[in-house]
Amino acid sequence: MIQIGGTRVVMEEQSVNERVKNFRSVPFGYNAEEAIAEAQRCIQCIHGPCEKLCPVHMDIKAMIREIVAGNFKKAFFIAKKDNAIPAITGRVCPQEEQCEGVCPFSLTCNGINIGKLEAFVADWAMNNGVKEGFHIEEKPEKVAVIGSGPAGISCAVDLRKYGYKVTMFEALHKAGGVLQYGIPAFRLPKDIVDYEISYLTEVGVEVKLNHIVGQNIMFNELRKKFGAVFIGTGAGAPQFLGIEGERLKGLYSANEFLFRTNLMKAYKFPEYDTPIVCGNTIGVIGAGNVAMDVARCAIRLGAKDVYILYRRTKKEAPARDEELQHAIEEKLKFIELVNPTRVLGNEDGWVTGIELLKMKLGEPDKSGRPRPIKIEGSEFTMKLDTVVEALGSKPNRLFLDQTPELETTRWGTFKVDENLMTNIEGVVAGGDAIRGNATVILALGDGRKAAESIHNYILRRRK
Amino acid sequence: MIHKIIDKKDLCPGNYLIEVEASNVAQRFQPGQFVIIRIDEKGERIPLTVADFNTQKGTITLIFQVVGKSTKQLGILNVGDVVLDCVGPLGNPSEIKKFGRVICVGGGTGIACIYPLIRALADTGNEVISVIGARTASLLILENEITALGSRTCVATDDGSKGHHGFVTDVLMNLLDEYRNSGGVDRVIAIGPPVMMKAVADITKPRQIKTIVSLNSVMLDGTGMCGSCRVFIDGEMKLACIDGPEFDAHKVNFEDLISRLEMFKEKESEAINYYSSKAGVKK
Ligand SMILES: Cc1cc2nc3c(=O)[nH]c(=O)nc-3n(C[C@H](O)[C@H](O)[C@H](O)COP(=O)(O)OP(=O)(O)OC[C@H]3O[C@@H](n4cnc5c(N)ncnc54)[C@H](O)[C@@H]3O)c2cc1C
Ligand SMILES: Cc1cc2nc3c(=O)[nH]c(=O)nc-3n(C[C@H](O)[C@H](O)[C@H](O)COP(=O)(O)OP(=O)(O)OC[C@H]3O[C@@H](n4cnc5c(N)ncnc54)[C@H](O)[C@@H]3O)c2cc1C
Ligand code: SF4
Ligand code: SF4
Numbered sequence: 001m002i003q004i005g006g007t008r009v010v011m012e013e014q015s016v017n018e019r020v021k022n023f024r025s026v027p028f029g030y031n032a033e034e035a036i037a038e039a040q041r042c043i044q045c046i047h048g049p050c051e052k053l054c055p056v057h058m059d060i061k062a063m064i065r066e067i068v069a070g071n072f073k074k075a076f077f078i079a080k081k082d083n084a085i086p087a088i089t090g091r092v093c094p095q096e097e098q099c100e101g102v103c104p105f106s107l108t109c110n111g112i113n114i115g116k117l118e119a120f121v122a123d124w125a126m127n128n129g130v131k132e133g134f135h136i137e138e139k140p141e142k143v144a145v146i147g148s149g150p151a152g153i154s155c156a157v158d159l160r161k162y163g164y165k166v167t168m169f170e171a172l173h174k175a176g177g178v179l180q181y182g183i184p185a186f187r188l189p190k191d192i193v194d195y196e197i198s199y200l201t202e203v204g205v206e207v208k209l210n211h212i213v214g215q216n217i218m219f220n221e222l223r224k225k226f227g228a229v230f231i232g233t234g235a236g237a238p239q240f241l242g243i244e245g246e247r248l249k250g251l252y253s254a255n256e257f258l259f260r261t262n263l264m265k266a267y268k269f270p271e272y273d274t275p276i277v278c279g280n281t282i283g284v285i286g287a288g289n290v291a292m293d294v295a296r297c298a299i300r301l302g303a304k305d306v307y308i309l310y311r312r313t314k315k316e317a318p319a320r321d322e323e324l325q326h327a328i329e330e331k332l333k334f335i336e337l338v339n340p341t342r343v344l345g346n347e348d349g350w351v352t353g354i355e356l357l358k359m360k361l362g363e364p365d366k367s368g369r370p371r372p373i374k375i376e377g378s379e380f381t382m383k384l385d386t387v388v389e390a391l392g393s394k395p396n397r398l399f400l401d402q403t404p405e406l407e408t409t410r411w412g413t414f415k416v417d418e419n420l421m422t423n424i425e426g427v428v429a430g431g432d433a434i435r436g437n438a439t440v441i442l443a444l445g446d447g448r449k450a451a452e453s454i455h456n457y458i459l460r461r462r463k
Numbered sequence: 464m465i466h467k468i469i470d471k472k473d474l475c476p477g478n479y480l481i482e483v484e485a486s487n488v489a490q491r492f493q494p495g496q497f498v499i500i501r502i503d504e505k506g507e508r509i510p511l512t513v514a515d516f517n518t519q520k521g522t523i524t525l526i527f528q529v530v531g532k533s534t535k536q537l538g539i540l541n542v543g544d545v546v547l548d549c550v551g552p553l554g555n556p557s558e559i560k561k562f563g564r565v566i567c568v569g570g571g572t573g574i575a576c577i578y579p580l581i582r583a584l585a586d587t588g589n590e591v592i593s594v595i596g597a598r599t600a601s602l603l604i605l606e607n608e609i610t611a612l613g614s615r616t617c618v619a620t621d622d623g624s625k626g627h628h629g630f631v632t633d634v635l636m637n638l639l640d641e642y643r644n645s646g647g648v649d650r651v652i653a654i655g656p657p658v659m660m661k662a663v664a665d666i667t668k669p670r671q672i673k674t675i676v677s678l679n680s681v682m683l684d685g686t687g688m689c690g691s692c693r694v695f696i697d698g699e700m701k702l703a704c705i706d707g708p709e710f711d712a713h714k715v716n717f718e719d720l721i722s723r724l725e726m727f728k729e730k731e732s733e734a735i736n737y738y739s740s741k742a743g744v745k746k
């Protein structure tokens with residue numbers, strides 16, 4: 001039955017009661033029939049507004065047409081042409097603000113579920129062993145890629161397509177950046193991340209783990225050994241509020257909480273060695289994707305009451321719609337319009353609660369969201385045994401300190417020109433390292449653009 | 464990358480020395496730095512100080528005390544076995560220059576951490592006095608190696624089974640008195656259990672002798688990305704892994720350090736119990 005417009009083909013999911021006990025993917029993903037039915041809703045708008053709003057301008061319409069025709073292989077290649085990791089972006093893109101947000105159907109009901117269709121074709125390809133084979137004409141130049149997050153991955157793959165020899169340096173023992181250590185498995189299953197990483201080595205990228213540029217391998221060394229360098233070091237340094245009580249046991253940065261849980265698999269403790277202490281009552285400061293991820297991990301680690309402590313209201317929360325909705329279903333409690341002023345503790349140095357100041361909403365600020373204003377004298381306290389600060393993070397301080405020759409902005413991100421070139425010729429940067437906390441797809445787009453920029457740079461140098 | 468163990472010694476009960484292949488670390492190591500190792504796929508990342516290195520062989524020496532699951536597992540490994548990850552050198556190198564007269568205080572396994580420093584300071588022309596201590600004589604490590612460096616070496620044991628009967632801090636106090644009228648002491652460096660480092664700081668602070676300690680807060684990534692290792696220096700939050708591990712002892716908040724080291728205590732006993740029952744090894 002061809003169903004134009006209409007309502008979205010429902011995405012089957014693990015039931016709430018079941019999923020809060022495990023770290024498996026919440027949505028099951030479309031099967032072939034469901035994908036085709038959802039794709040059939042698309043009316044192939046002439047100007048393809050969805051494609052314009054996709055930061056990498058995927059050929060969404062063409063991909064959807066092939067899905068409708070059951071040509072999943074072709075659909076996969078179309079997706080893959082502009083996007084090195086469709087299985088991942090399909091799951092984590094803030095689609096409601098991008099491709100799906102401008103779909104005409106999103107006005108009346110839900111837009112076409114482009115993200116899930118994209119994930120479907122990519123999963124189909126993975127399960128059927130279909131890979132994008134490309135012919136590489138080897139070139140002599142060597143390029144170093146620092147960081148293995150989405151920016152580094154897409155840059156490295158594209159550089160290989162141009163024919164350059166690529167060596168990727170990653171500080172941690174696993175590649176993937178935030179995809180690996182930040183975003184939890186129930187949102188982004190780790191076999192999918194591992195699959196994309198294995199693809200990197202398959203196309204001939206040499207991945208060097210446990211190499212921290214600026215610490216155990218020097219940036220200048222890379223500049224000497226490689227014809228060009230891409231910096232995709234992300235924004236991994238945690239931010240703390242700087243309030244009283246941050247020394248207490250039971251207080252974490254979101255990074256530490258997610259690192260332990262995801263990268264080190266603390267949810268499988270003691271089978272895995274790394275511990276995490278997550279109390280019964282936990283407060284998460286912030287309301288972005290990071291905060292939702294922490295909160296939903298906490299529920300799965302056994303916390304009974306999980307509070308999101310946010311300066312504004314749910315309406316202004318920056319998290320993806322799907323995440324917010326899942327979080328609310330999983331019984332997270334929102335405490336809106338509050339700002340932490342102090343973390344409270346006992347004599348043994350453990351967190352016992354938090355002091356919060358009430359806020360009200362004022363005029364919109366630069367971000368277009370109403371500015372939270374303090375209500376003086378409105379402090380109140382709440383009992384908590386774990387507090388996690390999910391305030392966003394800053395570019396890696398270690399790397400910045402070790403490369404004073406690279407120009408940075410006020411926010412500690414790298415300064416780049418329109419070709420993503422830093423002040424040093426042949427050194428290009430992208431992703432969170434130049435944007436602060438952004439998104440997977442923007443990092444991916446940067447990686448692609450950076451590869452092109454490096455290619456042009458090398459060609460110029462050859463002359 | 465895997466790292467093969469090419470030598471292993473039982474130093475004393477519960478203390479082992481292993482020599483591990485890690486040429487990247489060996490080539491770049493400077494005294495004061497550490498590595499983070501992960502034994503296997505399910506392992507945690509644990510920091511260990513590099514006690515010695517051999518550039519030619521591309522190996523480093525680690526000395527560790529069995530205190531929990533990971534160190535126990537590491538102690539069971541033999542020559543020919545491997546550890547999955549060994550990343551480093553991490554942290555800032557110690558400041559090594561000619562200070563004059565330096566007293567190096569090492570307690571317990573901290574002796575292993577201070578050993579490369581003693582050597583480097585002596586090589587730079589300092590007059591180094593080493594004060595090393597342990598609970599009992601049989602737990603005292605590296606005494607011969609340190610004495611062989613030719614500097615004055617004083618020993619203390621809690622039970623008096625060797626050297627001074629008491630703490631290294633008693634010895635330190637006596638030395639400071641002894642040298643008071645002969646040029647004094649230019650710097651003190653202390654590495655060992657936090658209570659020991661705190662006691663050293665309490666002695667040298669009123670005497671205004673610059674004192675350096677190496678902080679062993681709980682680490683995870685070791686690259687400044689998690690904040691787990693945060694310590695408080697003059698009220699300011701610092702990350703031991705990238706801002707340290709060495710800090711001015713007179714500015715360190717030791718109470719917080721000691722308290723935070725207990726954060727995972729319950730889990731740590733759960734881990735060792737699970738491991739012991741599963742591996743069938745005795746506790
Ligand atoms: C918990 C969480 C949830 C998120 N959820 C979403 C979401 O749902 N949707 C979305 O679009 N975005 C989300 N984001 C944001 C998104 O993940 C980032 O914008 C994106 O990963 C940035 O990619 P990147 O490649 O620039 O950096 P990263 O992914 O941060 O990767 C950088 C890599 O560089 C390595 N590195 C750093 N310094 C060095 C060095 N000196 N030497 C060697 N390696 C180094 C790091 O270890 C890391 O692996 C989320 C972020 C977090 C933290
Ligand atoms: C920079 C630095 C250098 C170190 N050098 C040495 C060394 O040369 N030799 C040595 O024997 N020990 C050293 N340590 C301590 C060593 O890391 C811990 O003993 C080890 O992690 C304990 O692991 P476990 O599983 O055996 O014990 P667990 O049962 O997990 O822990 C026992 C105790 O060790 C400490 N600890 C646990 N996990 C960590 C961690 N990830 N980071 C730091 N401390 C932890 C805590 O105080 C804990 O209570 C160093 C620590 C740091 C931070
Ligand atoms: S990459 Fe993201 S924005 Fe682009 S089509 Fe896919 S889900 Fe939409
Ligand atoms: S905007 Fe929606 S309906 Fe229009 S082409 Fe894109 S997906 Fe199809």
Ligand code: FES
Pocket residue numbers: 681682683684685686687688689690691692693702703704705
């Ligand atoms: S160990 Fe993570 S910041 Fe130091």
